[in-house]
Amino acid sequence: MSQENTKAITQELKVQALILGSSVAIFWLLELADLFVFGGSLDLYGIRPHSLLGLRGILFAPFLHGGMGHLIANTVPFVVLGWLTMLHRTRDFFVVTVVTQLVSGFGVWLFGSPNSIHIGASGLIFGYLGFLLLRGYFERRLGSILVSLVVGILYGSLVWGVLPSSFGISWQGHLFGFLGGVLAARLLARRS
Template identity: 35%
Template sequence: MNVMQSYSVSRAITISVCMVALLWVIQSAGVLFDLPLGRLGIVPLETGRWYGIFSAPLVHGSYEHLFNNTMPLLVLGSALVYGYPKSRIRVLLACWLASGIGVWVFGRDAVHLGASGVSHGLFFFLFFVAIFRRDGRSVGLMMIAFFLYGGMVMSIFPRDPAISFESHFFGALGGVVSAILWWRRDPKPMLKRYSWETDGGDDPLIGDLWQQKLSPQNSTDAEGDNRHHGKS
């Protein structure tokens, strides 16, 4: 890995760490100062709580809830920032808004909060954009995401009444739609070609001897030798 790629990876991780750190600051402020963070969640079809579409991923019900979302956000967020620099902001906003709007319209009557809808959107984006692009970097990022968080494929369905599967489902939908819309937006990485792959490269020992044909004299002598050996 060259220096530029290493810097890009470190920068992607740094950005993701800063974003997740902000969530921990918000959660800690809520606990220390007894802030009503639940007021920032989504209550479906309640017009006075429409702002929860934007604020719900920023707050969590407990430290345990936030801890469960931390590593997926770090890993998937870093993969998005590193692999898709031109579409990353669009994808993040699409997953964020799709999860929030979907929950506000179709969610159960409860307070929905947490960033798991966003993380599911990032996972499904990484999965489907790799299928569309089929370049080495996209496939590599998808394999890392699937190896670590492949269980997100099942968590978009209802399992635990205390978990908002609606945010998972609509966040995933936002990720799929983002992959369909913007899979061509980021250029594919240039393939490194080696000297032996280039056309016209002759073997340094053989050279172009394989291209030389027998002269008429050599051909006649060869036929004579064949006839001589045939009589014996």
């Protein structure tokens, strides 16, 4: 590997770390502010199904969490799956994030329980999972297929989260996030 390639890879990894680090920092700063300054009232900016005002939550919900346990549970898979999403091309992360956020958000808004508020980055996490699992299928490239297999082995059990399981967990966000990731995989596929 030439010195130029090494520099380019190092620079790309720095950019990826900055993107993921900034996202996680926003999650944590907002949750700390919500807990210690706003007394949990920022959660009201989440997705409120069937409410026009609740549509704003499509933009804000991924950045809000229901306490430190929720935030911690979302941080590691967000970083790992987010980084794997940008591994091939950093810009894929942004496309997958936007498509997933919109599909997940509108899905929750349409099919979520009335009088509920949906928050958290889980929709994005399931979007990255859907993207990574199906990208290999749509692209039919060896590298993408290998990443799909590794993600399937490490995180495949998360797929059960798209089914209704526990009260207070937005399975709708998981399901539509996953579908958003699959849609993004199809949109970004480059077959060889």
